[in-house]
Amino acid sequence: MNKLATLHGKRWISRCYSSLSSQSLRVCVVGSGPAGFYTAEKMLKAHQGAEVDIIDRLPTPFGLVRSGVAPDHPETKIVVNQFSRVPLNERCSFFGNVSLGSSVSLSELREMYHVVVLAYGAESDRVLGVPGEDLEGIYSAREFVWWYNGHPDCSDLDPDLKSTDTAVILGQGNVALDVARILLRPTTELAKTDIAEHALASLQESSIRKVYLVGRRGPVQAACTAKELREVLGIKDLYINILESDLSKSAADEEEMKNSRIQRRVYEILSKAARSQPSHPISGQRELHFVFFRRPEKFLHSDDSSGRVTGVRLEKTVLKENSGSGRQSAVGTGQYEDLGCGLVLKSIGYKSVPVDGLPFDHHKGVVPNIRGRVLSNTHTEPLIFENGLYVVGWLKRGPTGIVATNLYCAEETVASISEDLDQGVLTPTLPRPGREGLQQLLDSKGVRFVPFNGWEQIDLKEKSLGSLKNKPREKITRWGELLKAANRESVTEQ
Amino acid sequence: MNMAKFKLAQVGSLLVRELTRGQFTTTIQRRYLQRSYNQYLQSPVSPSPSNYKGISFSVYSHAYNNRHAFSTSASDNGHEEGNQQKEKISVTFIDKGGEETHIKVPVGMSMLEAAHENDIELEGACEGSLACSTCHVIVMDVDYYNKLEDPTDEENDMLDLAFGLTETSRLGCQVIAKPELDGLRLALPAATRNFAVDGHVPKPH
Numbered sequence: 001m002n003k004l005a006t007l008h009g010k011r012w013i014s015r016c017y018s019s020l021s022s023q024s025l026r027v028c029v030v031g032s033g034p035a036g037f038y039t040a041e042k043m044l045k046a047h048q049g050a051e052v053d054i055i056d057r058l059p060t061p062f063g064l065v066r067s068g069v070a071p072d073h074p075e076t077k078i079v080v081n082q083f084s085r086v087p088l089n090e091r092c093s094f095f096g097n098v099s100l101g102s103s104v105s106l107s108e109l110r111e112m113y114h115v116v117v118l119a120y121g122a123e124s125d126r127v128l129g130v131p132g133e134d135l136e137g138i139y140s141a142r143e144f145v146w147w148y149n150g151h152p153d154c155s156d157l158d159p160d161l162k163s164t165d166t167a168v169i170l171g172q173g174n175v176a177l178d179v180a181r182i183l184l185r186p187t188t189e190l191a192k193t194d195i196a197e198h199a200l201a202s203l204q205e206s207s208i209r210k211v212y213l214v215g216r217r218g219p220v221q222a223a224c225t226a227k228e229l230r231e232v233l234g235i236k237d238l239y240i241n242i243l244e245s246d247l248s249k250s251a252a253d254e255e256e257m258k259n260s261r262i263q264r265r266v267y268e269i270l271s272k273a274a275r276s277q278p279s280h281p282i283s284g285q286r287e288l289h290f291v292f293f294r295r296p297e298k299f300l301h302s303d304d305s306s307g308r309v310t311g312v313r314l315e316k317t318v319l320k321e322n323s324g325s326g327r328q329s330a331v332g333t334g335q336y337e338d339l340g341c342g343l344v345l346k347s348i349g350y351k352s353v354p355v356d357g358l359p360f361d362h363h364k365g366v367v368p369n370i371r372g373r374v375l376s377n378t379h380t381e382p383l384i385f386e387n388g389l390y391v392v393g394w395l396k397r398g399p400t401g402i403v404a405t406n407l408y409c410a411e412e413t414v415a416s417i418s419e420d421l422d423q424g425v426l427t428p429t430l431p432r433p434g435r436e437g438l439q440q441l442l443d444s445k446g447v448r449f450v451p452f453n454g455w456e457q458i459d460l461k462e463k464s465l466g467s468l469k470n471k472p473r474e475k476i477t478r479w480g481e482l483l484k485a486a487n488r489e490s491v492t493e494q
Numbered sequence: 495m496n497m498a499k500f501k502l503a504q505v506g507s508l509l510v511r512e513l514t515r516g517q518f519t520t521t522i523q524r525r526y527l528q529r530s531y532n533q534y535l536q537s538p539v540s541p542s543p544s545n546y547k548g549i550s551f552s553v554y555s556h557a558y559n560n561r562h563a564f565s566t567s568a569s570d571n572g573h574e575e576g577n578q579q580k581e582k583i584s585v586t587f588i589d590k591g592g593e594e595t596h597i598k599v600p601v602g603m604s605m606l607e608a609a610h611e612n613d614i615e616l617e618g619a620c621e622g623s624l625a626c627s628t629c630h631v632i633v634m635d636v637d638y639y640n641k642l643e644d645p646t647d648e649e650n651d652m653l654d655l656a657f658g659l660t661e662t663s664r665l666g667c668q669v670i671a672k673p674e675l676d677g678l679r680l681a682l683p684a685a686t687r688n689f690a691v692d693g694h695v696p697k698p699h
Binding site for chain 1: 544595619620621623624625626627628647648650651654655657660
């Protein structure tokens with residue numbers, strides 16, 4: 001009781017305190033993944049007069065921490081504890097189920113807020129551009145990851161894991177390794193994670209025994225990190241195949257390794273695995289094959305009209321040094337080989353999608369920017385910036401890096417905002433409607449947003465569903481059910 | 495409870511700071527010495543360390559049961575009681591702006607925990623479960639670095655991804671106070687410098 005009184009007292013003080021700052025800086029962060037939350041956290045800390053709203057098109061926050069990080073990596077998700085403290089601040093509000101482009105336009109946001117920071121990441125995929133890419137049984141790794149992580153946009157993906165024993169994964173980065181691990185790991189282990197129910201059921205019936213990880217370049221250039229590599233190599237009762245001949249290094253490889261600790265360590269782990277592997281799999285054993293120096297030429301299909309993929313034609317490659325950069329790229333040799341499979345997962349990179357009124361560099365797949373300040377134009381001098389518009393995370397620097405990369409990325413963008421305020425580039429002298437304006441606009445459009453306590457309802461429900469099955473949570477994977485769970489109790493107070 | 499604590503930290507920040515951190519004057523002075531750039535990054539109002547640490551740490555360290563992960567965290571009260579008997583060592587943190595903070599750390603406590611208890615802005619995204627590199631610290635003296643146990647493969651995996659990695663880099667959650675480390679000096683990497691060109695991220699395929 002006493003505690004409660006204290007709490008109310010503090011709230012009251014807080015309200016007075018915030019209303020004391022006559023001119024509050026209205027900030028809207030679009031996207032609630034790591035980049036968005038780190039930005040909000042740093043803005044709130046750096047600017048005591050700032051009011052920061054975070055919008056997300058999903059009813060759930062945390063972006064790829066929820067829908068990207070693998071279910072068997074619970075430690076990586078601990079960062080949501082830190083993120084969940086951010087909206088407890090009176091100056092911060094979460095608006096879930098609000099989509100930039102349909103619920104609210106970029107120009108509307110820019111009118112309502114002094115500062116708009118775009119942190120909506122990369123929700124599409126790079127394409128290979130080779131024939132047959134649209135065949136049945138070919139998915140982007142992103143879709144597959146969203147499916148097993150219970151993203152409401154991919155809950156109906158239902159990839160067929162029962163009519164083939166072989167999957168080919170194109171790419172050798174961490175996402176490729178995650179996907180391989182989910183396909184190969186004993187489902188008894190996955191059953192204890194927060195993997196989506198539909199995915200677990202499908203994996204339990206999966207007939208996939210062999211997984212090929214295909215990379216255009218060699219073991220020295222593999223884009224994965226040591227932790228993920230060690231993990232996939234350590235799967236119980238798994239036969240690993242790495243060709244010893246692929247491990248020979250050129251002078252250029254040696255040079256690359258000298259300059260990169262991570263490449264060195266990844267190469268060492270791969271060589272060690274190659275040396276210690278048995279020559280043949282035990283019958284019935286699951287298999288993981290690392291296929292280096294191959295690039296997809298086309299996808300193969302059977303003559304029937306099913307339109308299903310039956311294999312991938314791969315071209316052998318060799319490495320050529322790019323002049324000056326020290327980097328080596330793969331070039332084709334004109335030699336081909338076919339690899340039969342019934343499932344293909346393309347893990348060749350995510351891609352950001354622009355919205356109306358946003359400068360976009362289609363070649364790089366990012367918003368043109370300098371230290372987070374959005375550029376109106378990239379090709380002409382002098383450089384012109386979009387006043388009050390900033391970018392952070394994958395939309396700013398492309399789809400690479402780990403959760404922590406966004407911490408530094410957000411520091412940089414927030415520092416740019418602070419500098420612009422300092423130097424009078426940003427002049428928040430005229431009040432903007434901010435949060436109240438957004439609420440009115442959403443009301444007028446009939447958009448029912450999910451506040452942070454709506455997410456907390458979802459969270460509670462998921463955890464209680466999970467506890468029945470000895471899982472940390474059972475994710476709700478349907479839009480309708482998510483919204484229903486969010487509104488379970490009348491949510492009036494933000 | 496956690497929430498109440500947090501509100502407290504948010505709200506009466508100035509007040510709370512006065513009350514709770516009187517003894518660490520260097521912490522407060524440091525804030526006024528920073529260059530203008532850093533003023534925006536280092537807030538005058540960060541949640542006070544005991545609040546920030548919260549309940550979640552102990553919960554998770556239990557759940558994920560990693561080697562050194564906050565094995566000593568227990569509860570705030572636990573520390574205070576234990577402090578009476580426990581030996582403490584002197585540790586200096588050097589922040590991104592070069593300002594020093596001197597603290598006393600009980601033997602057995604990790605540098606990540608010690609930093610949070612003393613309002614030093616060391617991130618700890620995974621709360622000491624060896625799943626991130628945000629508590630990266632640089633040991634300023636090779637002799638001290640050599641007194642530490644070698645990093646495990648798991649720690650090295652995370653150090654691979656740390657910004658501004660040096661020969662004497664460690665994760666703060668894996669450096670545990672022991673008597674030989676008395677006088678330890680740890681620097682926080684100046685991560686924001688050259689962020690765009692500091693390419694410690696996996697290369698795109």
